[in-house]
Amino acid sequence: MDIGLYQAKYPFRKLIGWLVPLCKHLNPNWISLALLPVGGLMAWCCWQGLQPGGRVFLLYAIFLGFLRMILATLDGLVATTYSKSTCVGDILNRITPELCDLLLYPVLVLAVQPPAALGVSVLAMSWAIGFMGSAGAPSGVPVQSVGPCGQTDRLAAVMASCALQFCFPSLSFFRWLLWWILLGGSVTLVLRLRRTLKIARETDAGV
Secondary structure, three states: OOOOOHHHHHHHHHHOHHHOHHHOOOOHHHHHHOHHHHHHHHHHHHHHHOOOOOOOHHHHHHHHHHHHHHHHHHHHHHHHHOOOOOHHHHHHHHHHHHHHHHHHHHHHHHHHOOOHHHHHHHHHHHHHHHHHHOOOHHHOOOOOOOOOOOHHHHHHHHHHHHHHHHHOOOOOHHHHHHHHHHHHHHHHHHHHHHHHHHHHHHHHHHO
């Protein structure tokens, strides 16, 4: 059984399906690239929201998080619906969300200022989760998105932390978020490695 929010992409696609005809004449690669300014602005809003007197920026970060989710889904929908899929598009679809994370998590660590060991571990974990998911790709093993701390789960958790921090500013929800990334990420790494090795062994046995 898969753990995580990744499977929620299917009902989410139906939810935003009305946007697809509006993007019929757009290049889906440009939709993918639009993630970068959105991701950068979200990171900046998180930074501002965690500064004294900047709490309202946390609400802006939530909005930008939803926009990031929409764009990250919409590019693929437009590409498949209107036969605009390309190898370059597939690469951009994969890279741009990772670059958004590369902008976001260092900002969160700098803003929260956790113990150095925790901060470095969270940054390493945010990289390792994506790496472990695609570790089997060179051998033809499908990319794995299983786990409680996948990219979608982490983005949703950041947005939830923004909402909670806005409502209860005296508590340190983002510090708890960092611990969740570390602990949930460890579970995610194990699940993805097991799934990758399982498929690899089954493939080898069939050769």
